């Protein structure tokens with residue numbers, strides 16, 4: 001099952017649906033127990049709880065309440081808890097009383113030597129960056145930070161990382177993940193999801209991520225009755241005299257990602273076939289043969305010939321992926337995609353996105369990718385550390401690559417080949433894009449194993465990654 005991420009409003013609706021549990025403080029008790037558990041786990045891992053020192057940074061809302069109750073639990077375990085109240089007269093009264101009763105103390109300045117710090121400044125009620133008083137406290141912190149619900153200063157719905165904001169080693173959240181836990185994943189550290197008894201939320205056009213098991217289950221594999229044609233033949237249109245490598249990488253990725261057949265169309269036919277003899281190559285679309293999906297664009301050039309190819313391919317009723325040069329050409333001819341009814345997947349990086357949208361991606365990538373997908377009536381995959389794949393109706397799959405080793409020339413060509421072959425196999429564009437992004441990211445991390453890679457190494461790791469996912 002895909003993991004769902006909620007907006008702050010959706011979280012509030014779910015909390016209110018619990019009625020008494022919210023009103024009588026049960027939710028907060030469960031939440032604070034989860035925070036305490038995370039801190040205790042870390043302290044135990046590094047020598048135990050008794051006599052260790054934990055700082056609490058407390059804001060004006062319920063987020064601070066969670067942190068104060070967690071502090072009370074820690075203090076009862078013999079942890080020395082010191083709390084800084086950023087807005088003393090609005091600190092959560094019950095939480096503060098509990099902390100004091102358990103032996104925790106309120107201080108003006110955090111002790112210098114701390115084992116951990118709990119960020120209870122802002123939760124889903126926060127907006128904007130840390131204010132100066134909070135920023136000053138965190139500027140002195142060197143201990144690992146456990147963020148309550150979210151690292152303060154990061155926007156819950158958009159994941160926009162304001163400056164200044166907190167960088168957490170662990171984030172403990174409650175009942176359901178929030179958008180920022182995916183969109184700003186690199187700032188959250190490990191994320192612990194604590195069950196506090198919220199009812200399930202169903203927002204089909206929300207933000208999701210696929211699990212590895214989802215990807216493994218969706219990956220096309222040949223069945224007993226299959227032959228080379230029945231699994232979906234992908235046609236790669238890529239490369240030029242100047243960029244033959246794009247053709248080789250995209251075609252090789254298609255060969256690696258699914259069984260069946262890969263066709264290639266373009267001027268690099270000889271080079272492609274010499275690398276991958278199994279590819280059936282042609283110089284032009286006219287003698288390409290039948291395919292079930294096209295992947296068009298990497299290194300193909302942006303001239304009249306490219307436009308003609310794009311026009312022909314987009315006029316078919318086949319699924320089409322457009323990438324790279326194909327997107328640059330498309331940006332001048334958006335009606336070619338607006339008028340389509342067959343599945344269309346556009347895979348821009350930030351620069352190509354700006355060409356398509358007529359304006360930059362901006363900080364709120366989620367809203368930007370949703371808006372472009374709705375405007376064009378096509379699925380849009382926005383590349384980056386967090387890849388976002390938006391359908392025209394607003395459902396979005398995100399993938400945190402987990403590392404940034406894929407930021408290397410030619411990696412996008414590999415993604416095109418993988419996603420194109422999944423489209424040909426019949427996956428809907430959003431799932432094709434999301435599955436491809438996951439395997440691509442895992443392949444980058446596996447190939448790199450801590451040292452830089454080029455796109456060829458990434459490509460070589462695609463098959464082992466698929467194998468591991470399917471065998472897990």
Ligand SMILES: NC(=O)C1=CN([C@@H]2O[C@H](COP(=O)(O)OP(=O)(O)OC[C@H]3O[C@@H](n4cnc5c(N)ncnc54)[C@H](O)[C@@H]3O)[C@@H](O)[C@H]2O)[C@@H](O)CC1
Nearest residue numbers: 027028031060061062063122123124125126127128129149
């Ligand atoms: N409702 C509940 O019973 C539950 C709430 N929980 C916690 O409550 C949090 C939400 O609580 P709140 O709605 O009180 O919101 P917050 O605790 O996020 O605090 C918002 C407060 O901070 C102020 N503020 C907003 N932006 C600021 C900024 N940039 N700098 C300084 N102050 C700023 C606001 O005026 C408001 O007073 C969740 O994130 C979670 O931690 C959990 O205990 C689970 C149950």
Ligand SMILES: Nc1ncnc2c1ncn2[C@@H]1O[C@H](COP(=O)(O)OP(=O)(O)O)[C@@H](O)[C@H]1O
Nearest residue numbers: 349383384385401404406407409410411412413
């Ligand atoms: N910082 C990053 N972390 C992880 N993956 C990244 C990062 N930057 C780019 N990528 C991924 O690498 C690929 C780069 O594609 P692209 O920009 O089209 O490059 P090229 O055109 O050189 O092939 C995409 O799959 C993208 O999501």
Ligand SMILES: [K+]
Nearest residue numbers: 119122148150
């Ligand atoms: K917080």
